[in-house]
Amino acid sequence: MKYVISVKEQSLDARVDSRFGRAQMFALYDSKTGECSWHPNTQNFQAAQGAGIQTAQNVVNLGAEAVISGHCGPKAYRVLEAAGVRIYSIEGNLTIKEAVQMIESGKIKAMEGADVEGHWV
Amino acid sequence: MKDTGSESLKVVVCSGKGGTGKTTLALSLAWTLGHAEEFSMPVRLLDCDVEEPNCHLFLRGNYAEQIPVLAEKPVFDMQLCIGCGRCANKCRYNAIAVVKGKPLVFNDLCHSCGVCGAVCPHDAITLKPEPIGEVLVDGSHRPFSFMFGRLQIGESQSPMVIGKMLEHVLSTGLNIIDGPPGTACNTVKAIGAADKVILVTEPTPFGANDLALALDLCAQLHKPCGIVINRSDNNDGLIEALAEEYQVPVIGKIPFKREYARACSDGLILTAEYPELRAEVIGSFSRLLSAAAVPAVVAADKIEHDECRIDSGSAADRKSDDYQELTVLSGKGGTGKTTVTGALIALSDSLVAADCDVDAANLRLLMNDRVLYTERACLGSEAVIEQRKCIKCGKCFEQCRFAAIDFDAAAGTYRVNELNCEGCGLCVEICPAKAISEKRAETGNLMLSESARGRLVHAKLAPAAENSGKLVSMVRSLAFAIADQQQKEWLLVDGPPGTACPAIASVTGSDRVMLVTEPTIAAVHDLERIIKLVRHFGIKPEIVINKADINPTYARKIRDLADTAGYRILGEIPFDETVKEAIKAGVPIVDFNEGPASQAVKNIWNRIKETRK
Known part of the structure; x- marks a missing residue:
């Protein structure tokens, strides 16, 4: 499974960043091969609106099959859902590997709706 | 009073910021001129403060006509x-x-x-019209006809609602337009339509600060203005000096009286209740007609910049959990938000402050700060037409949705109106001669200040600049970084008025939101709107009632509203004459004296600290 994870720094020990649309960077992690690549999210960093939408679009284009982040707003959710990407919401201070392990062992289930109310504009 | 001579006159009542008495004056003017026998023109009042319309609360309107405001949205085949x-x-x-x-x-x-x-x-x-707001019209209201516009909460296109309203001005008669607060695109839209502008202010350093911003905007738009000083105590030197500097006349004064404040809080029109004010209002209007002047351009404190940096605000747009972010909002100015915020800043010993009212930042007036760092923020873009390539087909002029292309009939040339241009890029795409390109537009300045109270991040939006919400995000970003770096306990955010982009940008992701309100018909109405916005972000607001004893009926309404919804009332601040003196002196109330208001604010701060998450 190809995961895209919002992280604060470029390291396999990096913690999952709770913000999705305005996360600093993404790790693209393939749990089959263990390969990991890094993708900055700078493009949307300054966006006044629609950061989540743009980010979700980029994440889909990276080839994500699942997204791991803290919270996902309704707009980003709509985009990811339309693309058939699963969304996992992580609470607490997990690293990339810990998070993937918990998901693959079935301890964390995919979200069934946006968990933070979105904001207009 | 002499007649205006012209068939239609549009007078916009504005202030750099809400809460100075703009609505009070607009209503009094409409009521008084509507009744005045010597004034023969029909009068219409248009409430163009579409994010927080209030005038209708003072009138018993029968809105027979409801006009939807439609905006085109894309539909895919x-x-x-x-x-x-x-x-x-x-x-x-x-x-x-x-x-x-x-x-x-x-x-x-x-x-x-x-x-x-x-x-x-x-x-x-294809583009299909969808409603984004509405205009409600009471054409048979007496002694003046009335209409107001309302933007749906969550929508951001307030200039479009204002534009719709301006289609309904009287073609014969006097139109009094209650304008939006601030100096952003919605205000430009309203003032753009004006023949004359009345700027309402109050004799405090804050009033002067906001008035200067409004005067700068009117100078840029070449609109003749007159100044009305509200809550005057005949010690108005600050405003008079400013008026002289800008060469704009002071056309009237409304004295400061507690009974006037009380009447307004109950939804009464001042001149209807207090006949002694009628002559002053009529006099102000005559002076506006005879003496209004376009403000002289005053050299601003120019800051030198090398170039426009695109990636402004390198600070992190994320928060650590080490400090708590408290955002203070009021829905609208004038409820005492900055007074409370200023006092909290004085009380905390571990804090970074962020002034997110980028339209009219004034927290620094209470902080006695020194600017450490200024950065020019260029967040949007603007179209430019290369005249050499232009084939003068007029396609851009016809298709621009924001009326941002001007046609100079004498020269036969098309030019971009920078104040109206949103930078959407449509003209760039459709120009058959590829004569239009985009350049980065200045949004404003982002500043970091040092003061004895701690650091302050603030900004100044360029007049009519787009992206005020973005500038708010930048202010918060930089403040996040400073709070982190200095390991402070609190980040205090003084939020902007209204419910559109800047307000949204200041609430999203905040830990706590404190709403400062007062027991008046208008403030309670605005409170309900801002609560909707805050709730949208999953935040339970906490409430402070300022001037709590001025109107027991509305104070009870606020308490009931908070009770029912389970919102905590952090405290009530009694009406205290010395607050005004403190504001005038530019000193936070808690440093000024130990009076009842000062004490109340201290209690509020203690309650906020006790519940630090």
């Missing part, structure tokens, strides 16, 4: 769409996403610029 993503790519507002060949539209982000339809290679997009 899936038979034609090939999922190429060009529309999503060109949309400046991130309102379209295309994933796996499927387009998704987010109507609430759309600014109806039409660029998606123009760039679609297969004509798969």
